[in-house]
Amino acid sequence: MIDVKNLWKNYGNKVVLEGINVSVKEGEFITLVGASGCGKSTFLKLLLGTETASKGSLLLDGKPIKGEPDSDRGIVFQQYSVFPHMTVLENVIAAKGFAEKGITGLLWGRKRKEAKAAAERMLDKVGLSSSSHLYPHHLSGGMRQRLAIAQALMGKPRILLLDEPFGALDPGIRKDMHALVLDLWRSEKLTVFMVTHDLHEGFYLGTRLWVFDKLRHDPQAPDAFGAGITFDLPVGQTDPKHLETIEENMKEFSHD
Numbered sequence: 542m543i544d545v546k547n548l549w550k551n552y553g554n555k556v557v558l559e560g561i562n563v564s565v566k567e568g569e570f571i572t573l574v575g576a577s578g579c580g581k582s583t584f585l586k587l588l589l590g591t592e593t594a595s596k597g598s599l600l601l602d603g604k605p606i607k608g609e610p611d612s613d614r615g616i617v618f619q620q621y622s623v624f625p626h627m628t629v630l631e632n633v634i635a636a637k638g639f640a641e642k643g644i645t646g647l648l649w650g651r652k653r654k655e656a657k658a659a660a661e662r663m664l665d666k667v668g669l670s671s672s673s674h675l676y677p678h679h680l681s682g683g684m685r686q687r688l689a690i691a692q693a694l695m696g697k698p699r700i701l702l703l704d705e706p707f708g709a710l711d712p713g714i715r716k717d718m719h720a721l722v723l724d725l726w727r728s729e730k731l732t733v734f735m736v737t738h739d740l741h742e743g744f745y746l747g748t749r750l751w752v753f754d755k756l757r758h759d760p761q762a763p764d765a766f767g768a769g770i771t772f773d774l775p776v777g778q779t780d781p782k783h784l785e786t787i788e789e790n791m792k793e794f795s796h797d
């Protein structure tokens with residue numbers, strides 16, 4: 542589904558990602574870990590299409606990813622990205638409008654009725670049915686992320702990009718969110734890329750774990766080299782002893 546070939550990304554003189562070669566099959570659940578600032582969010586933005594590669598290519602179904610977001614891909618960020626002046630239901634309907642019509646996406650008449658019904662079904666899926674009339678400031682952090690996920694899924698994406706979506710949540714709530722994401726991954730047949738700072742989360746949720754890190758480092762020129770994927774592991778039922786190896790390596794390689 543996705544083919545990354547010799548991908549490089551730099552901002553000015555700073556090399557962020559270098560020489561990434563990797564392929565992803567439809568239905569995989571990839572978790573991404575790595576030191577802060579190593580380029581995980583940048584990689585997601587390249588998949589989303591809000592950033593473009595400096596060199597190399599990113600192919601989706603054999604074609605270059607367009608330099609703009611598309612309803613093929615939905616994204617959820619750590620920071621809440623909902624509209625504060627709209628209720629939960631209105632937020633999800635608006636997301637449908639944007640997915641269909643872009644930024645001027647207001648829906649009217651029959652279209653709006655259909656969008657409302659679809660939004661209600663989506664709120665049911667993410668467990669927010671009874672909160673559809675509330676405004677975002679009345680929601681807990683976990684509920685707000687449920688809403689953000691509902692919005693991301695309204696465009697019926699094949700690929701869901703999650704950038705530390707649960708980083709700000711309590712452990713108990715996180716567990717509920719893990720169950721939700723696994724459930725949606727299966728029922729909506731998604732391909733998921735999820736950045737996390739929590740290695741255990743990466744191991745537990747993913748079918749495949751990527752560690753982003755620099756392969757080479759020059760203390761005199763910290764911007765000269767970017768990160769690549771230094772570990773690419775099948776996970777899920779992974780032998781826990783891998784975890785220790787990776788934790789050791791992450792310590793060793795974190796230069797910041």
Ligand SMILES: Nc1ncnc2c1ncn2[C@@H]1O[C@H](COP(=O)(O)OP(=O)(O)OP(=O)(O)O)[C@@H](O)[C@H]1O
Binds near residue numbers: 552557575581
């Ligand atoms: N638009 C931009 N312009 C210039 N530099 C940028 C831009 N976006 C990101 N960077 C730089 O690229 C590097 C990688 O950033 P990125 O946000 O991808 O890291 P990250 O791995 O997601 O970090 P974190 O775990 O802290 O979220 C950082 O050094 C950052 O400052």
Ligand SMILES: [Mg+2]
Binds near residue numbers: 581582583704
């Ligand atoms: Mg980031």
